[in-house]
Amino acid sequence: MIRIKKPKSTRQSLRERARERRVALARRREALFDMAASGYSTPAIAAQFGITPGQVRRQYAAVVAAQRADAPDHFVPLQIARLHKALRAAEAAVDRGDLRGVNGIVKIVAALDKYHPAAFAAPPTQPALPAPARAPLALTHEPEREAQI
Secondary structure (H helix, E strand, C coil): CCCCCCCCCHHHHHHHHHHHHHHHHHHHHHHHHHHHHHCCCHHHHHHHHCCCHHHHHHHHHHHHHHHCCCCCCCHHHHHHHHHHHHHHHHHHHHHCCCCHHHHHHHHHHHHHHHHCCCCCCCCCCCCCCCCCCCCCCCCCCCCCCCCCC
């Protein structure tokens, strides 16, 4: 059975083009964020993508807002991304037998603790045992004394 394709409506073709633009913009923002995480400067990123430095900052802010909506500071996600890349590089050095990478791993993990304090916090300690509910039994009468003869 032969199926004949229906021609796309104007609305459908406009929706597909809009979807393609959104996908392209998302890919460009992710590439921009990766370059920023790798340490490239804003003017270098702007030259790479053919946009202004202000557009780079706005797109970077959009990526940060999408990734970490709860982050109070826009620097935190970038710093975490940089630390993760550095951690992978240090782990690769240790895997190659370069023991200088161990020092790097220790420093990077300490820096990550700074940005993820809740994730790496020690588990809460168990509460102390509660105090007894009531006082121990007391004597209700005076003990009898032996009479001295």
